[in-house]
Amino acid sequence: MRRQYFAHGSVAGRALSRGAHGPVFGEDLAWATGITANWVVNAWLASPTHRAVLLRPGFRRVGVGYSFGTFIGHGGAGVVTADFAGR
8 A cells, every 4th residue: 555556476485474374375465445355256256266265175374464445546444464374
């Protein structure tokens, strides 16, 4: 949110630098105005690629982050990231 940037980047690199153990890593991102937890989870479950990350049986660790403010010109926006690690 601070950098007005929305992309996956180096998911494994970030996770490893924070002490997570793989060897497999995943990430789901979402942003919207008026965002709610239900909206995010439903949107991820409706997307085959996001759903696969959420339901991957080998993931044992998850980190979730949320930021609220103005994002790319949209006030009242929320940005959510969920990072996963496991096998």
